[in-house]
Amino acid sequence: MTDIRLGLIGAGAVATLHAQAAPAIPGVRITAVCDLVAATAHGVAEPLGAAEFIDHRALIASGTVDAVVVNTPHALHTDIVTDCAAAGLHVLVEKPMATDSKDCEAMERACRDAGVVLFVGHIQHFLPPMVAAKAALDRGDIGAVLAAGDWRSTDYRPGSRPAWFFDPAVSGGGVFINIGTHCVDRLLWLAGRRVLAVSATTLHRPGSPAGIETDVLARLELEDGIVGHIGITSTSLPARDELLLIGERGAIRIARGTGATLHPDGASGAGEPLVLAAESDDDIALAFRDQLAAFAQAVRGQRPPAVTAAYGRQVVEAVEAVYRSGASGERVVLPAATGPSPA
DSSP: OSEEEEEEOOOOOOHHHHHGGGGTTTTTEEEEEEOHHHHHHHHHHHHGGEESSSSSHHHHHHTOOOOEEEOOOGHHHHHHHHHHHHOOOOEESSSSOSSHHHHHHHHHHHHHHHHOOOOOOOOOGGHHHHHHHHHHHHHHHTEEEEEEEEEEEEEOTSSOOOOGGHHHHHSSSHHHHIIIIHHHHHHHHHHHHHHHEEEEEEEOTTTTTTTTOEEEEEEEEEEOOOOEEEEESSSSSSEEEEEEETTEEEEEETTTTEEEEEEEEEEEEEEEEEEEEEEOOTTTHHHHHHHHHHHHHHHHTTSOOOOOOHHHHHHHHHHHHHHHHHHOSSSEEEEOOOOEEEE
């Protein structure tokens, strides 16, 4: 396959980012757009000259696409992905892969049996500061990772995002499955280790919809004794998105507003910080471009998926463990792993 005819299923804000990225990828054309709201589908499809649909099954049956990007609410991913696999279509599914790890397994099995690519859209793997930090870790610039801390504050009040985010039957939960999934992902990926056990506190502050947690403090125990702490709050604190990786010979800080910096330990104390990648206004656009390019390479058989279904399932399993620990107040041990450690 040279040219890839791409369909977008779900035409919200993330679909727009994919639509903007596609023209930069040689041989990739968006030929169809689907959304339950016809006007939303039209808004993305019309400038592209793409076909418009309000039912993903009609898009599949149209024969207008070779691959799709699934951007729908979380709980809808499984049926759409398995329907696409049955039709022989390659799939990029946005994070979280699903709201349940058993659904992840069903999606993985359906795509494997159909011989199609299933690529999970964890955009953190393509953001330039994260890419630079991963390269520094792989070079051993701070030695082995010993611990990590991730802190995010975000507005998660009703009205701050589409209504489905506040329906746990559709979203799968609250701030953690939406925002915390990014934190779990980048911890596993950058540390290169699986989660073994989780201890968490989840809060449902007054005024939050039932089943929608507003704040989470989680301790993730990884392989090789690595511990990661994740804190997410939707209080009225200033916006913050900061990850700290502590190594044997220094630390790497990745923060919104500054980018990625390496802080080495010198013989007489801390050395001069080194900018690995400054933050740019273009980072998100570049990340969606590079993610779509990697998906196209996987569809053409030029390289394996950069983010596999097995990895996407590991992230969902960790999110599930956070919810179980938060509900029970107990430390939760994850089942024995069946796949490789994150790369």
